[in-house]
Amino acid sequence: MFEFINTLLIGITAGSIYSLMAIAIVLVWRSTRVVNFAAGGLALASSFVGAAVLEKTGSFWIALPLAMVAGAVFSAFIEYFFLRPLLKRSGGKGEEIFLPIVATLGLLGIIKSILNFIYGDRVGSLPPPLSDKGFIVSGQSIALSPMRLLILAIVLISMVLLTLIFQRTNLGLSLRASSFAPEISRLSGIRVDLIRTVGWAISGAAGATAGILQTTNGSGSIAPESFEFSLLLVFGFVAAVIGGIESLIGAVIGGLTLGIILSIILMYVGGSLVFFAAFLILILTLLLRPHGIIGAKGGRRA
């Protein structure tokens, strides 16, 4: 029982980080209908910025916001200079999604090789700012440490902020409108192109947060070829798809589901089946609901 609760706690922490990454992917999908694999590279690049700031100033509390700003700037840059001109010349059906996906894969490769060029074999270090020793409950150490609490708090705050932005501000209304009906939004005076860039920027900030939390929760150091980041990208994407790729709440549900189930499998079944389990969870969800847990029913036709 004790072990099971610990497994759950580990799963919830990992899952909430996947949720943030999933949100980064969902935001880009909603604003431009692009599956953004460069999100992994952006998270990596902004985590390196965070590590550099941490080295200079020694404070995690300065590093995290600056990394988020860096993520937002990188992400907006990519949208403005690469995706916007690319989407202006859309191809036929099938390529419509495939070409942008492959273009973001190309961007991922370029970001990684630039980071490789700058850092080479050196790694950036992002140690946990708070103690990662578990709290002691009735003489036993549980898998909930001040650091884990901080992660959960940061994820929770980001989600509340995002919900407020989307539901209570004019910006949020414009964001929702231009993803729902770009033409009509344009007619009612929303600058859809600008709003899309803003959507990408928010996504970049969310991805940067996910990247930094993933590093501090994991090994504490980042390298350009970091396995943790491939993991973050793949599980974030899978979580987004499970949640229906359109919805922020879906992304959170998807991320937490994935995190908890994978943690249980890691604990009780075996580490080598974790990736296959992610595939099974995804395909079972999609067979029952082809458009994700919170996706539109029936799907659009014609």
Add this chain to the structure above:
Amino acid sequence: MELSARKVVAVHKRQITNKHRFIGFALIGLLVYILSNIVDEWRSFQGATIAVYVVAIASVILLTGYSGQISLGHGALLAIGAYSAALAQIYFHAPIWICFAAAVLITALFGAILGAAAARLSGPYLAGTTLALAVGLPSIANQFSILGGEQGISFDAGWPPLSFGESFTQYKWFFWIASLAALISMWWVQNILRSRYGRTWRAVKTNEVAAEIAGINIARSKVLAFTVSAGIAGLAGALLAMTVNNVSPSAFPLVLSFSIATGAVLSGVNTLGGVMIGSVALVAIPEIASSVSDRWSGSENLATLLPEFIVSALLILTVFLAPKGPIEKLRSRHVH
């Protein structure tokens, strides 16, 4: 623009008959034969790798370019083909040709099951599913001892027949097998793409509703495309296992799936004819990059990152400048 491009294709179709195509294939075969006699072991290995990529990229082009379904997980299908071939050899002592046939059939069967699920999905959902498959499937091998774990299992295509002479080397033999397999499968693929099935796939891709009204069973058509594509990918996997003598999970990383998708875009996603371009690029770029970085600076770091940088940059350039692929680009320029 769109209309004139179509017209050009139509004109080309009228000029090129199956007889011309056969002569073309025979000429490529002859070229491979001559090349295999003048190049060394390393080049033969590269030649075999190019042939493997040709088969793998053709399977993606068939699925994405012609049937409109996205796959980011063809590496997993290659893995199934490779493991099927190796298991057929180890447990049934099957001759090498039977191993290849087993790879094709078993992967096609798997593709049919996967395709039945995939036919319900579209766009990002399908991309996500295939991506998760690419990450998840090869790692299963670590769980079951029959699949050899991290070390993998061996797949031995055998030495070349003695009748070819003493100097006939191992990699030349692989080069021959891979090229023959590539030529046969390409011949078959280009035929099926111009058959009733190929036309059906393109109809479904272009307009699902119109295709359904015209009496096409959309789900069946999509599943069939997935099955055929998986079978070809299985062959590519068995060929890949042959060139490296071994099948292990680490031979099928996510990067392999991405490379195949990259190769498909470099070749032009909806023209089978460009398949050589992407395959040669994937093999040649690391080689060129390493010679460039050798001459430029001795930095080992540069040598490791340059191939990825060049491939990524080429990829973005292709998506921007020739989204329909280099061949379509040339064709449209030819007319204007």
